[in-house]
Amino acid sequence: MSNTNTNTNTNTHIDKEEVFKVLYNTSLGRWCPSTKAINLYNIRMKELNPKFNPLDLDLVDTCNFTRHDPVLVQIYRELGKEFDNDNSKTSCASIHKKHVNYYNIEDYDDGCERVIINLDRYELDELKNKLKTTLQNTTMTNDQKIKEIKEISEFEFK
DSSP states (O other), X not given: OOEEEOSSOOOTTSOGGGEEEEEEEOSSSOOOXXXXXXXXXXXXXXXXXXXXXXXOTTTSOTTOOXXXXXXXXXXXXXXXXXXXXXXXXXXXXXXXXXGTTSEEEEEOSSSOEEEEEEHHHHHHHHHHHHHHHHHHOXXXXXXXXXXXXXXHHHHHTO
16 A cells, blocks of 8 residues: 655645645644634634534543644644643644545554555545546447546556
């Protein structure tokens, strides 16, 4: 399986509009934003969506956020060190938008995390989508479809 560790941003050639940010923990202990960060998150989300139900710090697992939530990332940028609780040290990785459904946050069992992109799964899904598009194309003959599939396969698996 091909994975890429993206804790260091080597994608400097990618246009800023093509990336998203992912928060992860670089410290021992469980990742969780501070009470201040969570309260600010509740305020911002309520402003964006009046029907948003604020997170209840006493009832909800407040550490269970989507790590690429743009509101949370913006709060991280604004608060700096005040973003983290006592057991966390948050960092931010930049990932290409096409990989948004293919990243995982791996925990080293001590709380320290790293962001991994499952490139194999991404490439297989891309290939599946190309094949599906070709097969469903009603303007192509079967011979054209076979030729196209062979070209896709040759290109993808060299």
